[in-house]
Amino acid sequence: MEFALASAIGLLTAAGVYLLLRARSFDLILGLTLLSYATNLLIFTSGGLTPGKPPVLRDDVPTTLAHYTDPLPQALVLTAIVIAFAMTAVSIVIAMRSRADNGSDHVDGDAGEQAFRRDEQRRHDDARARETRGGGE
Amino acid sequence: MDHLPLLPILIPLLAAAAMLFVEHGRLGMLPQRVIAWTSLAAVLAVSLLLLRNADQGDISVYLLGDWPARLGIVLVVDRLSALMVLLGQLLAIACLLHACGGRDRRATHFHAFFQFQLMGLNGAFLTGDLFNLFVFFEVLLIASYGLLLSGGGGARMRAGLHYVAFNIGASTLFLLALGLLYGLLGTLNMAEMAARVAEVPASDLALVEAAAGMLLVVFCAKAALLPMYLWLPQTYTLAPAAVAALFAIMTKVGLYAVLRVGTLSFGLAGPLAGFAWPALQVLGAVTLVLAALGVLSAQRLRLLAAYLVLGSAATLFVAFSLATPGTIAAGLYYLVHSTLAGAALFLLADLVRQRGRGGAGKDMATPRMGRMRSLLFLLVAVSLAGLPPLSGFIGKLLLLDAVPAGSIGWVWGCVLGSSFLMLVGVARTGVHVFWGSDSEPAHAQDEVDALNAAPAAANLTAPPLESAAVLLLVCYGIAMALAAAPVLAFTRATADQLLAPAEYVRQIDAALPARRAP
Numbered sequence: 010m011e012f013a014l015a016s017a018i019g020l021l022t023a024a025g026v027y028l029l030l031r032a033r034s035f036d037l038i039l040g041l042t043l044l045s046y047a048t049n050l051l052i053f054t055s056g057g058l059t060p061g062k063p064p065v066l067r068d069d070v071p072t073t074l075a076h077y078t079d080p081l082p083q084a085l086v087l088t089a090i091v092i093a094f095a096m097t098a099v100s101i102v103i104a105m106r107s108r109a110d111n112g113s114d115h116v117d118g119d120a121g122e123q124a125f126r127r128d129e130q131r132r133h134d135d136a137r138a139r140e141t142r143g144g145g146e
Numbered sequence: 147m148d149h150l151p152l153l154p155i156l157i158p159l160l161a162a163a164a165m166l167f168v169e170h171g172r173l174g175m176l177p178q179r180v181i182a183w184t185s186l187a188a189v190l191a192v193s194l195l196l197l198r199n200a201d202q203g204d205i206s207v208y209l210l211g212d213w214p215a216r217l218g219i220v221l222v223v224d225r226l227s228a229l230m231v232l233l234g235q236l237l238a239i240a241c242l243l244h245a246c247g248g249r250d251r252r253a254t255h256f257h258a259f260f261q262f263q264l265m266g267l268n269g270a271f272l273t274g275d276l277f278n279l280f281v282f283f284e285v286l287l288i289a290s291y292g293l294l295l296s297g298g299g300g301a302r303m304r305a306g307l308h309y310v311a312f313n314i315g316a317s318t319l320f321l322l323a324l325g326l327l328y329g330l331l332g333t334l335n336m337a338e339m340a341a342r343v344a345e346v347p348a349s350d351l352a353l354v355e356a357a358a359g360m361l362l363v364v365f366c367a368k369a370a371l372l373p374m375y376l377w378l379p380q381t382y383t384l385a386p387a388a389v390a391a392l393f394a395i396m397t398k399v400g401l402y403a404v405l406r407v408g409t410l411s412f413g414l415a416g417p418l419a420g421f422a423w424p425a426l427q428v429l430g431a432v433t434l435v436l437a438a439l440g441v442l443s444a445q446r447l448r449l450l451a452a453y454l455v456l457g458s459a460a461t462l463f464v465a466f467s468l469a470t471p472g473t474i475a476a477g478l479y480y481l482v483h484s485t486l487a488g489a490a491l492f493l494l495a496d497l498v499r500q501r502g503r504g505g506a507g508k509d510m511a512t513p514r515m516g517r518m519r520s521l522l523f524l525l526v527a528v529s530l531a532g533l534p535p536l537s538g539f540i541g542k543l544l545l546l547d548a549v550p551a552g553s554i555g556w557v558w559g560c561v562l563g564s565s566f567l568m569l570v571g572v573a574r575t576g577v578h579v580f581w582g583s584d585s586e587p588a589h590a591q592d593e594v595d596a597l598n599a600a601p602a603a604a605n606l607t608a609p610p611l612e613s614a615a616v617l618l619l620v621c622y623g624i625a626m627a628l629a630a631a632p633v634l635a636f637t638r639a640t641a642d643q644l645l646a647p648a649e650y651v652r653q654i655d656a657a658l659p660a661r662r663a664p
Contacts, residue, residue, distance in 0.1 A: 100311065
């Protein structure tokens with residue numbers, strides 16, 4: 010279980026960071042969401058993984074920590090989920106407004122979009138040039 | 147139990163909630179302004195009381211829900227917290243005064259956001275555990291998104307998206323660090339953490355250091371240290387003036403957190419004592435130099451103000467990371483001064499632009515009407531650049547005086563060199579703005595400026611409330627210079643209290659629930 014959770018957190022973080030670096034507002038929000046999932050899982054595991062034990066007191070179980078799972082990370086993760094939810098909503102609204110105002114979903118607005126296009130075009134031209142050169146030789 | 151420490155959080159919360167009921171357009175702005183001022187006055191009174199209690203050297207601990215500190219949520223008021231809360235209120239008075247000049251009409255929910263922002267700031271200064279520090283960071287950040295973006299569009303939205311994304315990223319990192327620290331140490335209470343860090347096994351030390359490092363990265367991102375400051379100038383330049391002035395204290399929240407966690411949680415004679423201070427010294431010095439170059443390159447008054455705020459944060463990093471009682475005391479004095487003076491420059495920039503020639507958003511005052519504003523600018527600039535006789539000079543002089551012998555060379559070089567560059571930059575911009583002639587080419591204007599600029603009003607008299615706000619901030623600075631001795635006595639005592647965290651930990655352990663058995 011530890012391995013599965015640890016690799017899930019790692020994968021989510023890697024995917025989240027990749028999406029953040031795409032500089033598109035939709036990908037950015039998706040990346041932030043994935044990152045917040047990774048964070049929530051990490052907080053959840055920070056109290057230790059103890060399967061099958063309750064986090065709240067029960068009548069028939071002795072009241073020592075050995076018989077329960079740590080309840081605090083669950084309280085923390087609840088707060089973190091709520092805040093991440095609100096933040097995602099806020100960023101979606103801002104991204105939509107920015108898309109409408111600046112005419113592009115690039116995080117730098119239209120100027121960023123133009124730069125991106127130029128970059129793509131140059132890369133395309135380079136590849137074309139290399140291809141024809143390679144074909145010529 | 148004494149409920150005083152809770153009030154700076156509770157009053158703005160209730161005021162903001164009440165604000166939503168009187169926001170109807172039919173009622174006009176008056177009820178909102180009345181509530182805002184009532185709340186501010188009440189919190190100011192409370193923070194003065196807190197300061198008086200803290201000045202006697204006692205640390206008051208408030209157990210929320212009556213749980214013992216290591217189980218529940220705890221508010222702590224020591225000298226540093228009380229000072230920061232009071233500073234926040236003093237700044238808020240000037241910002242609210244400026245906003246009541248008419249700017250609050252342009253943004254929906256301005257007053258509610260303003261109160262939430264104050265609640266977040268006060269909570270961040272008062273809380274005694276790291277998770278609630280995170281929660282209050284979020285409260286103040288959400289309010290700041292609202293303040294920044296409400297009533298704006300276009301360029302401000304773009305900057306807002308950057309700002310929001312950057313801060314959500316930093317918050318995520320904050321949570322990751324908290325998760326790691328809780329897993330390793332089993333607590334998030336700062337005082338309890340100090341004790342747990344001291345006895346952490348050697349095998350876990352590297353992990354604790356990694357988590358602590360992540361935490362510091364988050365705080366430095368808020369305080370705009372070198373690799374993470376790029377968001378600041380643009381955001382502060384595009385924010386409405388009253389908001390930008392209030393934001394002057396937001397970088398100080400990050401500095402407060404670094405100072406608190408650095409001296410308390412990691413500073414108590416444990417294996418992490420002095421952790422990351424050397425790195426912060428170097429980064430602070432480099433940021434200071436870059437901020438000075440930014441001041442030199444700034445064409446517009448607001449960008450100049452943004453870089454000056456950045457420079458003051460960097461100076462404070464240098465001061466705090468030297469970690470001697472003298473430098474921390476001087477740093478705290480400089481912190482109060484630079485927050486107020488930076489805010490004054492933001493408000494003044496707005497005042498100049500508003501009345502600028504043609505009203506089209508140029509940073510340009512006409513010769514005829516510039517006398518009052520020129521004088522104010524002179525006072526603010528003198529104070530910010532660190533020339534005698536105002537508070538900036540006292541702060542920097544004390545800092546230079548307190549630098550330990552080993553690091554005199556580079557600290558003096560950085561601080562004096564950057565001060566000189568800033569002086570040149572401020573003087574140049576001042577000449578440009580106040581003596582500039584008609585024929586000068588207009589600066590690049592953003593649509594935001596055009597949006598915010600007042601119509602080309604013929605009245606050349608300064609708007610009374612906005613001028614009063616700047617004047618108030620300048621008066622704070624003059625008062626700080628006149629009353630330097632008592633203020634300094636207070637910051638010295640604060641520094642001593644910070645560097646002896648054992649007493650803080652003891653007080654928190656000694657606070658027992660009134661009714662509940664631990």
